[in-house]
Ligand SMILES: Nc1ncnc2c1ncn2[C@@H]1O[C@H](COP(=O)(O)OP(=O)(O)OP(=O)(O)O)[C@@H](O)[C@H]1O
């Protein structure tokens with residue numbers, strides 16, 4: 001069976017052609033014929049299966065935007081709303097993973113912030129989980145960093161948008177868990193948008209390295225505690241991801257590299273990151289990144305709000321705060337209290353003996 005209009009091979013005889021049906025619907029209806037989104041050209045390389053999947057999600061595909069560890073992302077049009085969307089279709093077919101993805105997608109859909117890509121819908125199409133979200137016309141940080149056109153003012157603006165998104169998400173008890181350059185989009189108008197928030201990719205406990213030594217996902221931007229066990233990923237793991245992403249912006253590479261995943265993880269777990277002086281990058285910003293990239297989560301900024309507050313200091317030319325310094329001051333204060341109480345007890349004891 002093939003479509004009489006575009007000759008696309010159709011998987012089922014009783015289905016409308018996923019490539020043509022919005023147009024044929026538009027031809028039949030004068031009002032709908034004025035629609036703009038349907039008029040955009042469709043990428044010819046899209047397979048019938050992909051078009052069919054999108055059809056099940058109420059979308060018409062335009063082009064493939066990329067393929068990550070979790071699934072494929074497409075630029076599409078949501079037919080009911082006639083609006084541009086990005087459609088993410090998951091590779092996973094196991095029911096446990098599917099269920100979790102749908103739950104996390106629903107939790108993400110409850111978030112509403114100018115620096116977070118809005119999730120519109122989640123569901124199943126041809127037994128594959130999908131997520132429908134706001135389409136951001138622009139570039140990911142991966143592309144922006146590669147173009148080497150980033151200036152300090154723009155970098156600080158991106159960092160601020162990202163920290164605002166994290167502060168909001170953490171206040172709502174949502175952790176990103178996979179913060180990296182490809183998950184940060186910058187629109188043509190310069191708006192910063194965090195994507196894939198709260199969608200867990202690594203469901204299994206025991207770290208990013210499987211028993212056979214193969215790796216689940218890329219750990220270049222992953223906090224050490226999360227690399228050991230994904231269940232450890234709390235807000236401070238996102239602060240690490242933020243630090244690693246900004247490190248990439250400054251130095252053109254992530255804080256750790258390796259010939260293979262095992263070497264990379266070992267380095268991230270054991271070695272301190274290197275911060276060579278970099279022309280045009282203020283010392284205060286480097287200090288902030290040093291705090292973000294500490295191995296122990298308790299020595300980093302605890303969450304997005306604390307990170308944002310420290311970033312505001314950097315933008316204002318001040319020294320960023322340092323949680324570990326505050327901790328040691330607190331620890332010292334505690335010691336003074338203990339010493340004071342002991343001295344008092346000694347004095348009382350001496351006075352009793354003297355009497
Ligand atoms: N809402 C969106 N609007 C526009 N482009 C998007 C959107 N979501 C994702 N993209 C683009 O699609 C590409 C693929 O995204 P995807 O999330 O599948 O890959 P990834 O981020 O590299 O891997 P991962 O699966 O680990 O998140 C990204 O590089 C990004 O630029």
Ligand SMILES: [Mg+2]
Pocket residue numbers: 068182183195196
């Ligand atoms: Mg992604």
